[in-house]
Amino acid sequence: MLRRQLLAAAPLMAAPAIVQxxxxxxxxxxxxIIPFTPGGASDLMMRPVAERLERVLGQSFVIDNRAGGGGAVGLGAAANERPDGYTLLLTTPGPLVLLPQMQANLPYSSARSFTYISLMGGAPIVCAVAGNGPLRDLASYAAAAKRAPDAVSFGSSGIGSMGHLTGVLFGMETGSQLLHAPFRGAPEAQTSVLSGATTSLWDTAAANVAAIRAGNMRGLCVSSAERAAILPDVPTAREAGFPNVVSLNWFLLCGPAGLPDAITERLSAAVTSILAEPGIREKLDSYAFVSAGQVPQPQLAAWVAAEYARWTPVIRASGS
Known part of the structure; x- marks a missing residue:
């Protein structure tokens, strides 16, 4: 009888320890965990926020770059950690919602492996052409693309990248077929445009700010819902007359599936407060980041699922 009483009381005895x-x-x-090499956009987003989290929460937040497999290595590592709040993940759409539709047998599931904590912002894609070329705006660019298949070419940072898929999305929305030229990174894509070998590029805005500001390239649009503060004269695709051409290389803070609600809510509140600080906002603006919108933490899983579904037809059209 005593043994039964102790077993029955065990959950009640353990509960205060767990709560504590x-x-x-x-x-x-x-x-x-950041699933990319040091020094990239994810680092630029996370590091200033991590520094503020250290002050707010009283512990070190250490960045662990786990690159490989287009981000799959880092996400797989995070998915297999204990959900105790001591391993977090900053992911982008690439490994979370794009790669799973292009590659089978990944060591994680976007629907089941993570607890979503905070949507921190995003990096818009810019469509840019040579500064001395004839294309002056997105309407003339679309008209040129409609004249014949592959009449307009565009470079990106690689097949399946957000720049590539945004260019495909623009072609779908305008009923045109653009010729994609994949490169290993933004510098090569930019060189190709400046040499005249490629008509345009669809690539991360931050990588092309200097060339646009110098007049070497002309920004026709950014793909975000709002303009980038660092490129105030470049309209959004929506403003240019293409309301459905919206994309963002967003940054989403996560933990392993099963992260306790108390930790999730505390982190979400802290990150939201930090992102509203003028100093942090100014720093992120300088990196050409923009808001990704206000998505309450309980709605993030549904938001990720919607992003997954939104890009499915674009990925199919791209042939990635």
Whole structure:
């Protein structure tokens, strides 16, 4: 009888210890996995926020760059960690919602492997042409693309990249067929446009700010819902008359599936507050980042699922 009473009481005895452990979080350093090499856009987004989280929460937030497999290595590592709040992940749409539609047998599932904490912002894609060329705006660019299949070419940072898929999305929305020229990165795509070998590029705005500001390239649009503060004269595709051409290389803070609600809510509130700070906002603006919209934490899983579905027909059309 005594044994039965002790077994029945065990969950009640354990519960206060679990609650206490969660309430004490964090009591040691927190690791944030970034599934790309150091120095990229994800680092630029996460590092200033991590520095502020250290002050707000009283523990170190250590960046762990786990590059490989287009981001799959880092996401797989994060998915297999304990959901105790001491391993987090900053992901972009590439490995979370694009790669799973292009590659089978990944070590994670976008629907089941993660707890989504905070949508932190995003990097818009810019459509740019040579500064001394005849194309002056997005309407003339669309008209040129409609004249004949492959009449307009565009470079990107690679097959299946957000720049590539945004160019495909523009072609779908305008009923035109653009010729894609994949490169290893933004510098090569830019060189091709400036030499006249490629008509245009669809690539991350931040990588092309200097060339646009110098007049070497002309920004025809950014793909975000709002203009980038660092390129105030470049309209959005919506403003240019193409309302459905909207994309963003967003940044989403996550934890492994099963992260306790108390930790998720505390992190979400802290990140939201930090992102509203003028100093942080100014720094992120300088990197050509924009808001990704206000999505409450409980709605993030549905938002990710909607992003997954939104890009499915574009990925099919791209042949990626």
């Amino acid at each position: 452990a969660q309430a004490a979080w964090p009591n040691r350093p927190v690791r944030v």
